[in-house]
Amino acid sequence: MKRYNPKVIEPKWQKVWDETKIYQATDPLSSGKSKPKRYVLEYFPYPSGAAMHVGHVRNYTIGDAVARYGRMRGMNVLHPMGWDAFGLPAENYAIKSAISPQEAVARNIAHFKEQLMQMGFSYDWSREINSTDPNYYKWTQWFFLLLFKRSLAYQQVSPQWWCPFDKTVLADEQVENGRCWRCGNEVERKNLKQWFFKIRDYADRLDKDLDKVNWSPAIKAMQRNWIGRSDGMLFEAPVKGTKIKLKTFSAHFEAFRADTFVVIAPDHPSLPELVKGTKDEKKVLNFAEEILKKRVKQGFTDEEHVEGIFTGRYIEDPVGNGDLPIWVASYALAHYGTGIVKCSAHDERDFRFAKKYNLRLKPVLLPADQKEAKKVRDQKYCYSDMVNGILAEPEEFAGKRAGDVRQKIVKYLVEQKLAKPQISYKIRDWLISRQRYWGAPIPIIHCPKDGAVAVPEADLPVVLPEMKSYEPSGDGHSPLARVAKFVNTKCPKCGGLAERETDTMDGFACSSWYFLRFADPHNQTKAFDKDKAEFWLPVDDYIGGAEHAVMHLLYARFWTKVMFDEGLIGFDEPFSTLRNQGMILAPDGRKMSKSYDNTIEPDELIEQGYGADSIRLMELFIGPWNQSANWSVEGLGGTFRFLQRVWALVEDFLETDAKAKAHNDELAVQIKRTVHRTIKRVSQDLDELGFNTAIAALMECVNELYKLKSDRNFELAQSAWEEGFIALSQLLAPFAPHIAEELWADLGQSGSVHVSKWPAWDKALVKEELITIAVQINGKIRAEIEVSADTAEEAVVEAAKNDARVKTALAGKAIKKTFYVPSRLVSLVTD
RNA sequence: GGGCGAGUGGCGGAAUUGGCAUACGCGUACGACUCAAAAUCGUAUUCCUUCGGGAUUGUGGGUUCAACUCCCACCUCGCCCACCA
Numbered sequence: 001m002k003r004y005n006p007k008v009i010e011p012k013w014q015k016v017w018d019e020t021k022i023y024q025a026t027d028p029l030s031s032g033k034s035k036p037k038r039y040v041l042e043y044f045p046y047p048s049g050a051a052m053h054v055g056h057v058r059n060y061t062i063g064d065a066v067a068r069y070g071r072m073r074g075m076n077v078l079h080p081m082g083w084d085a086f087g088l089p090a091e092n093y094a095i096k097s098a099i100s101p102q103e104a105v106a107r108n109i110a111h112f113k114e115q116l117m118q119m120g121f122s123y124d125w126s127r128e129i130n131s132t133d134p135n136y137y138k139w140t141q142w143f144f145l146l147l148f149k150r151s152l153a154y155q156q157v158s159p160q161w162w163c164p165f166d167k168t169v170l171a172d173e174q175v176e177n178g179r180c181w182r183c184g185n186e187v188e189r190k191n192l193k194q195w196f197f198k199i200r201d202y203a204d205r206l207d208k209d210l211d212k213v214n215w216s217p218a219i220k221a222m223q224r225n226w227i228g229r230s231d232g233m234l235f236e237a238p239v240k241g242t243k244i245k246l247k248t249f250s251a252h253f254e255a256f257r258a259d260t261f262v263v264i265a266p267d268h269p270s271l272p273e274l275v276k277g278t279k280d281e282k283k284v285l286n287f288a289e290e291i292l293k294k295r296v297k298q299g300f301t302d303e304e305h306v307e308g309i310f311t312g313r314y315i316e317d318p319v320g321n322g323d324l325p326i327w328v329a330s331y332a333l334a335h336y337g338t339g340i341v342k343c344s345a346h347d348e349r350d351f352r353f354a355k356k357y358n359l360r361l362k363p364v365l366l367p368a369d370q371k372e373a374k375k376v377r378d379q380k381y382c383y384s385d386m387v388n389g390i391l392a393e394p395e396e397f398a399g400k401r402a403g404d405v406r407q408k409i410v411k412y413l414v415e416q417k418l419a420k421p422q423i424s425y426k427i428r429d430w431l432i433s434r435q436r437y438w439g440a441p442i443p444i445i446h447c448p449k450d451g452a453v454a455v456p457e458a459d460l461p462v463v464l465p466e467m468k469s470y471e472p473s474g475d476g477h478s479p480l481a482r483v484a485k486f487v488n489t490k491c492p493k494c495g496g497l498a499e500r501e502t503d504t505m506d507g508f509a510c511s512s513w514y515f516l517r518f519a520d521p522h523n524q525t526k527a528f529d530k531d532k533a534e535f536w537l538p539v540d541d542y543i544g545g546a547e548h549a550v551m552h553l554l555y556a557r558f559w560t561k562v563m564f565d566e567g568l569i570g571f572d573e574p575f576s577t578l579r580n581q582g583m584i585l586a587p588d589g590r591k592m593s594k595s596y597d598n599t600i601e602p603d604e605l606i607e608q609g610y611g612a613d614s615i616r617l618m619e620l621f622i623g624p625w626n627q628s629a630n631w632s633v634e635g636l637g638g639t640f641r642f643l644q645r646v647w648a649l650v651e652d653f654l655e656t657d658a659k660a661k662a663h664n665d666e667l668a669v670q671i672k673r674t675v676h677r678t679i680k681r682v683s684q685d686l687d688e689l690g691f692n693t694a695i696a697a698l699m700e701c702v703n704e705l706y707k708l709k710s711d712r713n714f715e716l717a718q719s720a721w722e723e724g725f726i727a728l729s730q731l732l733a734p735f736a737p738h739i740a741e742e743l744w745a746d747l748g749q750s751g752s753v754h755v756s757k758w759p760a761w762d763k764a765l766v767k768e769e770l771i772t773i774a775v776q777i778n779g780k781i782r783a784e785i786e787v788s789a790d791t792a793e794e795a796v797v798e799a800a801k802n803d804a805r806v807k808t809a810l811a812g813k814a815i816k817k818t819f820y821v822p823s824r825l826v827s828l829v830t831d
Numbered sequence: 832g833g834g835c836g837a838g839u840g841g842c843g844g845a846a847u848u849g850g851c852a853u854a855c856g857c858g859u860a861c862g863a864c865u866c867a868a869a870a871u872c873g874u875a876u877u878c879c880u881u882c883g884g885g886a887u888u889g890u891g892g893g894u895u896c897a898a899c900u901c902c903c904a905c906c907u908c909g910c911c912c913a914c915c916a
Contacts, residue, residue, distance in 0.1 A: 218835050218911080225834065225912055232916085251916065263916090306914080331914040341916050348832090349914055426915050549911080621856070623844060627836095628909090632843070638856050641871095648871090684847095693845070696855035703855090710872090774851040779897055781851055819896055821850050829896045 004647035006611020010738045014120055022752050023071075023122040025078040028535060035076040039536050040067040041575075043544035043552070044082045044129075044514055046507070047108035048089035049097070052115045053599040054615065054631055055584040055592050061619040062581050062691070063543045064121045068734040069686050071122070072758040078536050079122055080518040082129035083109050086137070087507030088166055088182050091438035095471060101438045102466070105132055119602060119612045120737050122754065127521045131510035136517065137440040138461035139527035140510050143559065144432075145443055145454045146566060152198045153432070155452060159267070160431065162190040167472035169194060171431045171506065174551075189292075192476055195433040195442060195503065199558050203227050203425040205572075206557055215578040216626075222549040228426025233410065233419040235342060237315040240323060244274060246315055249337030249424050252386050254402040254409055256419075257393035258344035258364040259321050261354065263308065263329035266291040268339040271311075271328065278312035284328060291330045306331055306353050317342070319418050320394070329353055337424050346389075351382035365389035365402060430555065432506050435478040437470035439504025447491035447498040456492050462500070478502045511552050512559040515539055515574055533569055542575040545583060553578070579689070582628035584619070589630055600631055613736035614640040620691035620735060642699055643739055646732070649705060650725050650743050656714040667708065668720035672765050674704045675724040679761040682731045691735070698731060722747065727759045774825040775800045782809040793820050800826040 017023065028034060042063040045056070067079035085105045094104035109130070116123070129136055147153040160169045163180040169192060174181045199206075207227045210220045232251035239246055246264075250256065264271055266288035275281045287309045294307075308329040315324050324342070331349050332341060343350035345361040354361050366373040367383060368390055376383040383389065387403035396412060397405050413419040433442060441462045443455040455462055465486045470479050480486055480502040491498035513527070519536040520528040556574055564572035585591060586598035593599065602615050617639035623629040678701035685694035705724070714721055726747050733740040733753045744753035768789050773796055775783040783805040787796055797818055800806055810830065819827035 216835095221834055222911060228915060230915075249916070329914095331916090333915065336915045343916080347916065349916080352914095424915080546911080621843090627844095629843065632857070634857050635843070642856085644871090692843095693855080696845075699855055706872090772851080776850085776897070779895095784851075817896060819850090821897095824850055825897090827850080827896050 002651050004644045004739070005609075006606070006613060006738065007609060009742045010118070010120060010606075010612050013738050013741045014117055016741075017120075017122070017752070017754075018117075018125070020752070021126070022755055023079065024124045024126055025080075025536075026076055027532060028076065035074060037078065037536060038067075038070040038075040038541070039078045039539045040070065040541045041080065041515055041518070041539045041543065043542075043548060044084045044511070045112060046084040046087060046089055047105060047112045049093035049104065049108055050594060051599075051601055051603070052112055053592050053601050054605075054619065057119060057602050057615065058584050058619040058625075059544060059581055060116065060119065060121050061616045062579070062625050062689075063541070064616075064737075065620065065686075065691060065734040066541050066543070066689070067122055068737065068754060069758070071754065072730070072733065072756060074757065078127075078518065079124060080127040080129075080521075081116065081121075081123040081125070082127075082514060082518070083112075083131060084507065084511050084514070085109065085130055085132045086439045086504075086510050088168070088436065088438075091436060091470075092166070092182070094438070100466070101470065102132075105130075115602060118606060119616065122737070127518050129514065129517050129521050131440075131507075131514065132438075134461045134463055135524070137464075137510065139517070140440045140505065140513070141443040141455070141460050141462060142457065142527060143513060143563075144440075144505065144509065145457070147197055147562060148444070148454055150562065150566070152201065152562065153195060154198065155193055155195055157191060157193045159189050160192050160194055161187045162192070163187050164474075166436070167474040168435045169431060169433070171551075190476070194431055195501075196429040197432050197558070199430045199554070200425060200427060202558050202561055203229065203427050204423070205561055206427075206554065209557070209561075209573055213573050213576055213578065215575075216580055219546060219549045219553070219578060219580060222546075223554060226427060226550040226554065228424075230424045230426075232337075232422055232424060233413055234338070234422035235319065235419045237317050237324075239274065239326070240314045240316055242274075242313070244270070246270075246274075246326075246340050247338045248340050248342045249422055250342060251424070252346070252384075253413070253419065254386050254391065254406055255344055255346045255365040255389070256319055256342075256409075256413070257321065258346055258362055259317065259319070259342040260324060260345070260360045260362050261343050261350075262315055262324050262326045263332045263341050263343055263350075263353070264311070264326060265332040265334035265339045266295075266328050266330065267334045268332075269334070270339075274313055274326070275311050280310075280312055284309055284311055288328050291328070295330060306349065306356060308353060308357060310357075319413075325359070327353075327357070327359075335428060336426065345376075345379060345382065346384045346386075348382045348384060351379075364393045365391060430506075430558075432509060433503035434506055435476060436472055436504060437464075437467060437479045439507065440464070440510065441480065442501040442503050442505055444501040445489055445491055445498045446501060447494060447496060449496060450491055450493045452501075453491055453493050453498070459492075464504075478504055480504070508552055508555050512555045513563075515542075515556070516563075516569075527568075530568065530570075534571070537569070538571055538574055538576040541577055541579060543579045543581060546580045580626060582623070582626050584622075585628060585630045587630055587632060592631075600633075605636065610636055610640050611643075611738070613643055613739050616737075617643070617695060617735050621695045623692060625689055625691055639695075642702065643736060645706070646702055646728070647739065647743070649702065649709065650728075650746065652709075653714050653721055653725060654746055663718075664716040668717035669765075670708055671705070671717055671720040671724050672762075674701055674708070675727050676761045676765040677701075678731065679727060679759050680766050683758070683761070686734065695735060698728075698735075701728070729753055730756055730759050768823075771823050773800065773823070775803060775806050776825060776827040777806065777809045778829060779827070782806055789823065793822070796820065797826055800828070 040063050042059050067077050071077045090105050091101050094101040097104060161175045162169055163185060165183045165185040166180060170180060175187055180187055207224060207229045210223060230251045232249055233253040235248045236245055275284045291307055308327045311326045311328060313326045317324050345351055345363040346365050361379050363376050366376050389402045391397045391400050391402055441464055443462045445453045445455060447453050465483050467479060487499050489498055489500050516528045516533050520532040523529060560574040561572045563569050588598055590596055605615055606612060614636055618636045621639055678697050681697035682694045729740045729743040730753055740753050770786050771789050773785050773787060774781050783803045785799050785803050787799055797820060813830040815828050816831055817829040
């Protein structure tokens with residue numbers, strides 16, 4: 001008998017699939033075909049030098065199963081793959097390996113692609129893209145200019161997070177606990193002129209439109225939290241003895257009559273003006289500087305350690321709180337709200353601050369409980385329940401529950417012209433420029449006369465020049481600043497001498513539109529054709545880990561909305577369904593990483609003889625696709641054994657003499673029943689991505705077929721066996737494509753199993769003839785009875801009552817109530 | 832501190848959404864084959880048991896004829912965010 005040897009059959013079929021191009025998506029515009037489309041996408045990888053391990057493989061295996069199933073269900077499937085190759089990881093790898101990034105990327109892509117190929121994923125390689133290809137980044141630059149044109153890209157000098165190791169600025173999202181997300185080094189604060197995208201202008205839509213998409217609640221919550229919408233009121237008050245008016249934002253304005261002091265952020269741009277002319281002007285400004293330095297070093301972790309200083313100024317509060325002193329406070333943030341806050345006894349931080357500096361407090365929000373209320377009035381603790389608290393002031397709302405009158409207070413404040421409604425967001429504009437070599441150059445020319453001028457579209461792409469030494473300088477400029485030929489140019493507007501922008505774009509710019517390029521990857525004149533984009537997009541299944549929740553996914557949504565506003569596309573959400581797969585951890589329960597030396601690569605496993613099919617099966621069988629799991633080498637042995645059993649069964653059949661000696665109808669029906677029940681289970685499971693249970697169903701099916709085989713013989717039901725095996729190879733196809741294809745061919749089927757029509761189940765065959773009914777007496781199972789499936793309720797209940805064990809258990813007691821769950825159980829209740 | 836999720840055998844997990852808890856796989860034990868081992872095939876495998884049964888889905892309570900599933904309280908673990916007014 002032919003031995004099951006993945007090392008032979010897997011490369012063989014990979015080659016055939018590549019040559020016959022069966023996984024290419026059809027652009028309906030040219031073919032006129034009208035199959036329903038399905039766009040299945042996995043995050044395109046950045047080939048950084050770290051090889052693909054079994055954790056990554058799960059991502060692609062899930063996508064591939066979805067794509068293959070869709071194809072067999074008659075859909076026109078787009079399942080593309082490409083490379084997100086600009087950015088720090090690739091450049092750092094190149095520096096370490098002492099080669100050029102171009103060379104490093106080519107090398108890493110080749111390795112990664114080989115790894116994907118040997119797993120047998122059904123990608124349409126004719127659409128392969130690479131973000132570092134000038135044909136691609138030409139359009140990344142084009143989109144930068146689109147944002148520039150729409151006044152969504154701007155330059156500003158501001159203090160930025162700076163990574164001293166990577167020698168570049170980082171976006172807020174890329175700073176984790178004061179450390180660089182890439183190298184883990186502590187970040188510093190530096191004043192730099194940087195490019196930003198105005199993602200804040202889209203905060204409202206980015207928040208609201210989450211309602212439109214089918215994403216996991218967890219990811220939606222993370223995005224909502226990051227955007228941080230907060231509905232509140234904006235107050236304004238004059239500063240005594242000056243012409244300055246200060247604005248303050250409050251989301252918990254219900255207790256506005258409790259405000260007793262004001263705090264301003266130490267880095268607030270208005271602080272110097274505010275303290276100008278006061279006695280302690282210098283002292284206050286120096287103190288603010290000190291606070292800032294400490295804050296960068298220590299972060300905000302130390303809750304007890306609040307600090308502040310009186311500015312010497314007061315506001316005249318128009319809402320009836322009198323004159324309130326203005327303090328600089330370490331906990332006030334310049335970039336949130338207005339950077340200035342009116343403070344009260346009902347905010348924990350304010351409360352703590354007031355206690356430390358002996359500031360006046362006046363609680364007006366009290367607990368319903370009288371004893372507790374007294375404690376609050378005596379300022380024993382901070383009470384901040386804005387829902388259940390009872391207001392004491394103002395008179396109009398005295399005695400009312402804060403949560404009940406919130407909207408009325410809004411109305412009151414507006415009518416009295418004391419404040420106006422205001423929405424605040426936590427999200428800050430997207431810092432896009434990087435002082436690194438390996439990125440798409442920002443297509444801007446700085447002219448002494450005309451300022452920042454867009455590179456004309458005809459001059460795109462601005463090609464990244466090759467450099468021998470491309471290491472970051474650390475002086476705040478990218479290495480491109482050292483290439484005179486690149487820098488020196490002419491102004492497109494006035495023709496005078498000018499200099500090119502030398503910063504490159506954040507790698508997330510490239511990935512903010514790549515899903516659109518896959519719809520039309522070779523277009524030389526446009527980023528993509530509108531009709532093609534609108535046919536394929538939005539992405540139907542976007543599959544990837546949760547690590548992209550607040551960066552890539554937010555940026556991609558932002559760009560899509562800009563394109564929508566520009567009329568480039570007719571949809572404003574790029575990913576209709578997002579599926580977050582669970583992470584595969586190492587057998588030791590930790591994340592797989594080079595530093596732990598616990599990564600498991602598919603290459604090794606394939607080399608050991610398990611084969612891609614067993615690995616793929618294990619990735620899905622290990623647990624629900626969206627839950628994390630520890631990789632298990634023993635488990636892999638299990639899926640390999642399963643495939644071997646399938647193989648042995650089918651090959652054994654094929655070697656049996658085809659001339660039937662006799663025919664056994666009963667056996668044939670049993671085989672068909674087994675197979676058709678499995679078709680039903682696998683189909684229904686796959687419709688809901690129940691990969692693990694679908695595979696369990698296939699295993700059960702094979703176990704049952706083994707039993708049928710050992711009892712009787714292949715000769716006795718030749719055609720039933722054959723039909724069954726053909727269906728089985730189809731059911732295996734989305735999970736284990738190589739063995740499925742081999743068996744399909746061995747069974748004499750023409751073409752590829754992967755473009756065959758998914759089998760349908762026969763309702764009559766799936767229906768059970770005899771069913772087992774459990775009999776409960778007072779909630780306990782006391783017996784089981786067998787009845788034919790079409791027995792009427794009365795007859796089933798009667799049969800249950802007549803069962804010997806039931807009679808014993810009843811012991812003559814009268815039955816008070818009877819419940820019948822069709823084809824499941826009878827429940828009898830006695831007194 | 833805020834948000835999200837999860838707790839089921841020795842282990843990964845299943846349970847048609849309120850209807851026979853522990854499917855499927857791993858591991859383990861025994862048997863068959865073998866001179867032997869591996870591989871393979873088969874049988875058993877939640878726990879306790881005086882073999883009649885009894886207990887069991889993190890803990891305690893509730894609803895119900897019936898609860899892993901619904902409600903209330905609590906415990907534990909994981910992930911994300913966090914001086915955001």
